[in-house]
Amino acid sequence: MSPNTPSKLEKILRVGHLAVTSECGPPRGSDAAHIAHKAELIQRHVDAINITDNQTSVCRLCSLAACIRLKLMGLEPVLQMVVRDRNRIALQSDLLGAAAFDIHNVLCLSGDHQRFGDSAQGQNVFDLDSMQLIQTVRRMRDEGKFLGGDAIQRPPQMFVGAAANPFADPFEIRVPRLAKKAAAGAEFIQTQCIYNLAKFETWMEMVCDRGLHEKVFILAGVTPLKSAGMARYMKTKVPGMDVPDEVVKRMAATPKDKQAEEGITICVESIQRLKQVKGVSGFHVMAIEWEERVPEIVERAGLYPRPSV
Amino acid sequence: MIVADKKPIEEIIAQVNDVRSVLILGCNECVTVCEAGGKKEVGVLASALRMHFLQQGREVNVGERTLERQCDTEYLEELRDSIDAYEAVVSLACGVGIQFTAERYPSKAVYPGVNTCFMGAALERGVWAERCQGCGSCILATTAAVCPVARCAKRLLNGPCGGSTAGKCEISKDVDCAWQLIVDRLKALGRLADYEKLSPIKDWSTDRAGGPRKVIREDLRS
Amino acid sequence: MRLSYPGSVRIIRVPCTGKVDVLHILRCFERGADGVYVVGCREGDCHYQNGNFRARKRVEQAQQLLDRIGIGGQRVRMCNLSSSDAPLFVRFAEEMHAAVLSAGPNPVRTALESKKRAPPPSGEELNA
Numbered sequence: 001m002s003p004n005t006p007s008k009l010e011k012i013l014r015v016g017h018l019a020v021t022s023e024c025g026p027p028r029g030s031d032a033a034h035i036a037h038k039a040e041l042i043q044r045h046v047d048a049i050n051i052t053d054n055q056t057s058v059c060r061l062c063s064l065a066a067c068i069r070l071k072l073m074g075l076e077p078v079l080q081m082v083v084r085d086r087n088r089i090a091l092q093s094d095l096l097g098a099a100a101f102d103i104h105n106v107l108c109l110s111g112d113h114q115r116f117g118d119s120a121q122g123q124n125v126f127d128l129d130s131m132q133l134i135q136t137v138r139r140m141r142d143e144g145k146f147l148g149g150d151a152i153q154r155p156p157q158m159f160v161g162a163a164a165n166p167f168a169d170p171f172e173i174r175v176p177r178l179a180k181k182a183a184a185g186a187e188f189i190q191t192q193c194i195y196n197l198a199k200f201e202t203w204m205e206m207v208c209d210r211g212l213h214e215k216v217f218i219l220a221g222v223t224p225l226k227s228a229g230m231a232r233y234m235k236t237k238v239p240g241m242d243v244p245d246e247v248v249k250r251m252a253a254t255p256k257d258k259q260a261e262e263g264i265t266i267c268v269e270s271i272q273r274l275k276q277v278k279g280v281s282g283f284h285v286m287a288i289e290w291e292e293r294v295p296e297i298v299e300r301a302g303l304y305p306r307p308s309v
Numbered sequence: 310m311i312v313a314d315k316k317p318i319e320e321i322i323a324q325v326n327d328v329r330s331v332l333i334l335g336c337n338e339c340v341t342v343c344e345a346g347g348k349k350e351v352g353v354l355a356s357a358l359r360m361h362f363l364q365q366g367r368e369v370n371v372g373e374r375t376l377e378r379q380c381d382t383e384y385l386e387e388l389r390d391s392i393d394a395y396e397a398v399v400s401l402a403c404g405v406g407i408q409f410t411a412e413r414y415p416s417k418a419v420y421p422g423v424n425t426c427f428m429g430a431a432l433e434r435g436v437w438a439e440r441c442q443g444c445g446s447c448i449l450a451t452t453a454a455v456c457p458v459a460r461c462a463k464r465l466l467n468g469p470c471g472g473s474t475a476g477k478c479e480i481s482k483d484v485d486c487a488w489q490l491i492v493d494r495l496k497a498l499g500r501l502a503d504y505e506k507l508s509p510i511k512d513w514s515t516d517r518a519g520g521p522r523k524v525i526r527e528d529l530r531s
Numbered sequence: 532m533r534l535s536y537p538g539s540v541r542i543i544r545v546p547c548t549g550k551v552d553v554l555h556i557l558r559c560f561e562r563g564a565d566g567v568y569v570v571g572c573r574e575g576d577c578h579y580q581n582g583n584f585r586a587r588k589r590v591e592q593a594q595q596l597l598d599r600i601g602i603g604g605q606r607v608r609m610c611n612l613s614s615s616d617a618p619l620f621v622r623f624a625e626e627m628h629a630a631v632l633s634a635g636p637n638p639v640r641t642a643l644e645s646k647k648r649a650p651p652p653s654g655e656e657l658n659a
Contacts, residue, residue: 110463110465110470111463112472113462113463113472113479115462115480116479126463126465127513128510129463129465129466129468130465130467130470131466131467131507131508132466132467132510135507135510136510163471168470168472168473168474169469169473169474169475169476169486169489170469170473170476170489172492173469173492173501173504176504176505179505180467180505180507184507239471239473239479240472240473240474318596318599319599322600349552349553349554352554352557353553353554353557356554356557356560356561357596357600359561360557360560360561360600360602360638360639361600363638363639363642363643364600364602364638364639364642
């Protein structure tokens, strides 16, 4: 089908290419040059760049401002929007702000609880949840209306995405949850980073059984491990993360000065295996604070050069 | 019921340190049940305050009284003849009772002796947990009688989020994931298919967001 | 056994230490007592199942409160013994006596004596 928006990411996916996205975290200050530099490191190796939104509830330069900066550089940003910090007025308003600069991709998220970050004493909002935000963006785009019913002058043309975590509990509703997001209007999905390839493949089978791979484009998330310590940390301290023992063992068995390389290799191998999985439409490479290795991962995984549309 | 917890005595002392007479006023309902503000707690607080003032060398008259409820004017009226003996009141009732007492006796300084916390119930003696936030528009019918507004840390109406782990919320291993409970309950009722129904955007105007609320029953008014 | 214990000790008999409330402990100090000890059956041997466990918790509550208002939680303690263990009773009494001596007089007693007042009336008499 033809694209609904001018989004370059959407075009690439609809034409049938495997898409590659990555993400950058904004700085803890107002120096946008910092994130412009990170984006420049990866721009030729990815189709779109996510900008995280006060991730882990730590105050940072807002995703919207950073996305605008990237757009003005000629890059393709994905606005990540959490519902933790904004009510429906601010959410709709920020969407219009992004649309004013012709940003065409938005990822609708819940957001980590503020207990984790530097503002544990703050309020949280959750006026809408992530599912309802997806519905809201679609309504603004397809009906040209605000939630309140009034018409929008120059409605946003956003390609709408959501996150999925095949490894979170309860496992039995992980596929129904994806179905729900598709029904709410999500068009692309970026998953939590995958280390348990077998479990992910099981999830994808169930997803395809329900035909959901034809309703949403699924981008498999991957994150290269920097060290055995990182593998152990993610295994035990990060909620919703599944790091199999074999992966930890493989990292631990590698000498310390070679562990980073091994992590990159594991990441590349994962991509190569996941390319074969039915329903996978691309990859979301998350290498926060390690963005300089993204080009190498993309090249070794056989995903370079990126197609032009 | 309304669950409250005793305020630290240092806070209470700071509130009343300069008075010459103070009435410790308890309530026989919720705060008695959660052992924060009933007759016993009034007695203990009054005794501790008397000892504090004695050590300071100050003459302070510390009175004790526990009303049936502080949220009904009929009971508050029982104080009418005796309250003038006191300069201030430390009320151990919930936030409602404290304010009602102050409204009834506007010339008295009324201080809180407890922190009012939430609407909840006892899981066991000494442990009370939140169950309701009074959103004003109850959706328990759609969530198998588990409230995502009160029990989900993100009050997601289409949860769970990606942080749910082994049935616990990402914020703490001591907090159940409300959506795990809802899924379990739906399964037990044979209604797991209901999980995929999209819960619509909530009207929060009946919640705190809409402003201070009233319930008016015309059929009951005289 | 006709053992002797310090004369400073006054005994208040209760059917079970489970009957002792935090308020009873506090009122003792309000009236000027320098120390209170709650002597109950050995743990596991309570004649009434677990009255002595309840007493221990209340003693701990009283200790915390007394610390916070400057009286000193070390003035109250829980002791467990069997009803036939007179030597242990004496030992507890002597330990308590020593602990109270080192803590000094109850500041409330000092304040009361300096005012030459009778001890304050009980809570019921103060009801508004």
